Amino acid sequence: xxxxxxxxxxxxxxxxxxxxxxxxxxxxxxxxxxxxxxxxxxxxxxxxxxxxxxxxxxxxxxxxxxxxxxxxxxxxxxxxxxxxxxxxxxxxxxxxxxxxxxxxxxxxxxxxxxxxxxxxxxxxxxxxxxxxxxxxxxxxxxxxxxxxxxxxxxxxxxxxxxxxxxxxxxxxxxxxxxxxxxxxxxxxxxxxxxxxxxxxxxxxxxxxxxxxxxxxxxxxxxxxxxxxxxxxxxxxxxxxxxxxxxxxxxxxxxxxxxxxxxxxxxxxxxxxxxxxxxxxxxxxxxxxxxxxxxxxxxxxxxxxxxxxxxxxxxxxxxxxxxxxxxxxxxxxxxxxxxxxxxxxxxxxxxxxxxxxxxxxxxxxxxxxxxxxxxxxxxxxxxxxxxxxxxxxxxxxxxxxxxxxxxxxxxxxxxxxxxxxxxxxxxxxxxxxxxxxxxxxxxxxxxxxxxxxxx
Amino acid sequence: xxxxxxxxxxxxxxxxxxxxxxxxxxxxxxxxxxxxxxxxxxxxxxxxxxxxxxxxxxxxxxxxxxxxxxxxxxxxxxxxxxxxxxxxxxxxxxxxxxxxxxxxxxxxxxxxxxxxxxxxxxxxxxxxxxxxxxxxxxxxxxxxxxxxxxxxxxxxxxxxxxxxxxxxxxxxxxxxxxxxxxxxxxxxxxxxxxxxxxxxxxxxxxxxxxxxxxxxxxxxxxxxxxxxxxxxxx
Numbered sequence: 001x002x003x004x005x006x007x008x009x010x011x012x013x014x015x016x017x018x019x020x021x022x023x024x025x026x027x028x029x030x031x032x033x034x035x036x037x038x039x040x041x042x043x044x045x046x047x048x049x050x051x052x053x054x055x056x057x058x059x060x061x062x063x064x065x066x067x068x069x070x071x072x073x074x075x076x077x078x079x080x081x082x083x084x085x086x087x088x089x090x091x092x093x094x095x096x097x098x099x100x101x102x103x104x105x106x107x108x109x110x111x112x113x114x115x116x117x118x119x120x121x122x123x124x125x126x127x128x129x130x131x132x133x134x135x136x137x138x139x140x141x142x143x144x145x146x147x148x149x150x151x152x153x154x155x156x157x158x159x160x161x162x163x164x165x166x167x168x169x170x171x172x173x174x175x176x177x178x179x180x181x182x183x184x185x186x187x188x189x190x191x192x193x194x195x196x197x198x199x200x201x202x203x204x205x206x207x208x209x210x211x212x213x214x215x216x217x218x219x220x221x222x223x224x225x226x227x228x229x230x231x232x233x234x235x236x237x238x239x240x241x242x243x244x245x246x247x248x249x250x251x252x253x254x255x256x257x258x259x260x261x262x263x264x265x266x267x268x269x270x271x272x273x274x275x276x277x278x279x280x281x282x283x284x285x286x287x288x289x290x291x292x293x294x295x296x297x298x299x300x301x302x303x304x305x306x307x308x309x310x311x312x313x314x315x316x317x318x319x320x321x322x323x324x325x326x327x328x329x330x331x332x333x334x335x336x337x338x339x340x341x342x343x344x345x346x347x348x349x350x351x352x353x354x355x356x357x358x359x360x361x362x363x364x365x366x367x368x369x370x371x372x373x374x375x376x377x378x379x380x381x382x383x384x385x386x387x388x389x390x391x392x393x394x395x396x397x398x399x400x401x402x403x404x405x406x407x408x409x410x411x412x413x414x415x416x417x418x419x420x421x422x423x424x425x426x427x428x429x430x431x432x433x434x435x436x437x438x439x440x441x442x443x444x445x446x447x448x449x450x451x452x453x454x
Numbered sequence: 455x456x457x458x459x460x461x462x463x464x465x466x467x468x469x470x471x472x473x474x475x476x477x478x479x480x481x482x483x484x485x486x487x488x489x490x491x492x493x494x495x496x497x498x499x500x501x502x503x504x505x506x507x508x509x510x511x512x513x514x515x516x517x518x519x520x521x522x523x524x525x526x527x528x529x530x531x532x533x534x535x536x537x538x539x540x541x542x543x544x545x546x547x548x549x550x551x552x553x554x555x556x557x558x559x560x561x562x563x564x565x566x567x568x569x570x571x572x573x574x575x576x577x578x579x580x581x582x583x584x585x586x587x588x589x590x591x592x593x594x595x596x597x598x599x600x601x602x603x604x605x606x607x608x609x610x611x612x613x614x615x616x617x618x619x620x621x622x623x624x625x626x627x628x629x630x631x632x633x634x635x636x637x638x639x640x641x642x643x644x645x646x647x648x649x650x651x652x653x654x655x656x657x658x659x660x661x662x663x664x665x666x667x668x669x670x671x672x673x674x675x676x677x678x679x680x681x682x683x684x685x686x687x688x
Contacts, residue, residue: 046653081542109541111602112654116543123553127655167604 041075041125043117049131049217052165055102060117060126062095072097074120079130080113104132106165133165135219139194139212142226145235145354152202152230154185155195156212156223168216172196177207177227204230236265236288236298236341236356265356266300266322271337271364276393278331278367284323285339285359298341302326303358307334332368336361511633512687518626519679525619526676529669532612536595536665539603540658556663558644559587562670569677574685575636577678582627584671585620587644592617592668594645595661602654616668623675630682 040063050056060077062070075097077084084099092098097117107113112129119125137159144154154172172185185196202208208230212223266285274280287298300318304326305311318324329335338358537544555561562584572580596613599606628638652660 043655047655078543081546109539110605111540111658114541114543114655114658116655124551124659127659129654129658 041117043115043126043128046128047112047131048128049166050104051218052106052132052134053103054132055100056104056130058099058101058115058128059092060097060099062097062125070095075125076118076120078114078116078118080108104130106134106163107132110165110167131166131217133216133218136164136168136214136216136221138221139170139214139223142210142212142223144210144226144228145233146202146230147235149204149230149234150200150202152198152208152233153190153195154198154210154212155191158194158214159221164216164218166216166218168214170194170196171213171215172198172210173213174198174208174210176203177209202230232353234343234353236343236353265359266298266339266341267359269337269339269359269362271335271362273364273367274325276367279327279329281326281329281335281337281364281366282323283326283337283339283362287320287322288341288343298343299352300324300339300341301355302337302339304335304337306330307336307363329366331366334363334365336363338362509629509633511630514626514630514633515679515682515687518623518630519676519683521619521623521626522672522675522679525623526672529616529665529672532616533662533665533669535609535612536599536661539599539606539609540662544658544662551659551662554659554663556591556660556667558646559591559663559667560584562667562674564674570681574634574682575631577681578627578631578634578636579639581671581675581678582624582631583639583642585624585627585675586641588664588668588671589617589620589624590643590645591660591664592620595664598657598661602657616665620668627675 042061042063044059044061048056058077060072060075062072062075072091072093072095076086077089077097077099079101084101088101089097089099099115107130112131114127115130116127117125139156139158140160142154142156144152146152152174156170156172158168158170170188172188173182174185175182183198185198187197187199189195190197206229207227209225209227211225214221214223266288269283269285271281271283274282281304283302285300297320299320300322302315302318302324303312304315305313315324315326326335326337338361340356340358342352342355344352537549539545543549560580560583592613596610596617599609599613603609631638
């Protein structure tokens, strides 16, 4: 309600009591006044909430103030700044202008559409804010993870339609499955607009029921209930720099179709060459610090690709070592390597947790040669012994052996014979050391080299 | 300890208002500028009240004048940012509704001869009273906008900064008044119990009036202090 400047406040007889009280209150302490003209006007309804496509009937009633005769003539409506067509409004009586709107569109801003009743000279007499929208959709795709088995962060999506045109409030709730009351999550927007973080007071080894409630002016909706045990969703993390409530640096938050957000991968990934070997690279990393705290083991996965390719090769069964040697690589090529971890065996259980994000790609290049590589598998220290640098290394070794052992007749031929024998047999290729049948040795290894010449 | 601006580790940035810039540019810059400024302003506020150090009238007037000048650069930005968030017709370019006023906020406009003839004490009293009311109204508008536009962190931070500046200016004016021997009035609650029950549209209008009057009163404060400066500062 607006009051004319300098005039007393007189209300039209048709106004309800509540509005009278309101008007008096406003008059006494800081009423909004219209300085020009001498009208007092009221729009009904005030701040209505409507469904999209519905219709609205509104009235703008002017009252007398001072000596002027109020009239509804010359008044006009605007909605969001645009003047409404004259055929939509009609003069209902001498002091009231009516309006009929049909098939309303969703509100242009969350603070409501501005429906304003103007005097003939354009000045604002009264206004009302319309809230036109849809009730909220069921939130979907709730995913949760725990970084330290004490907290829980959950993320969801607002439902297929997304735009309700009204401000929608989301509340994440959780409770123990078999008893207890509902709890409400308090820390919102930790990893994006639809997320919440529960920092403490969570039990382990017992399932929780988790759901999200969405509310707006037109109604509410509740998501499906997700049941999980905190230990099932533990994520491998470095445990550093991510205190509860702080935002970790994450990728993929804003794309609705991205995979669940994950946290820090294993720290300090180093990739280096293996001496002069041209088809191998050695990868080292550190285990997550939380490992010792929570009695879990981490299993790792490595993936690597050539610099100008998009296809990743994955090495899966790295178990719980913190290093791996990649073999069968192309010489003289730059490779990008990434590592990620997954906790399992938490408190002795056999279940795995959630894979962390891949570490930042670390690049390294293999030494130059003309050899071709093939498969990707973690090889124990050794590898294919048939390339030039390996022969060189062997030569050096044999030279050393000759000097320091008592086998004066060792030669490369022995080595080739041994290789041939190895290919025939199905032993693993672990043995580099050519245990030649030294005349002074035990003699126990005589069977290794058939037809040897000493 | 220093009384004048620009010395010591606290440096106020000169921020120029370019009328041709897009509205969308301004609020962000404003926000970035206002962050380091607010602690600066608080230290200015405290400077005149350090115990045992007599403040000269000239220094006090200069400091207050410079502060008002600095505030003046940002006041129209606040109005524009505010209007942006309320939707049309408020957000329409060139929106102006002088017919809207609040009875709890005295307008800055005053007949020129009357204003020129004001005594020093009365002049400072009027400005002090106005900014006291403005600080309270800005709090009210902040609360309203936190409800109506909860996502508008730019607007909310500008409103908070404006309120702090109003209080800072009040403090500086109080120091000038002290030196001149004018008694500082007690803080009056200008809002009373009015705010509750206002409709959304009324709240939007109310915020517009408050930010507009904040701009007008800052302009007036600059003029008032210029008069005092001409009179007392050599």
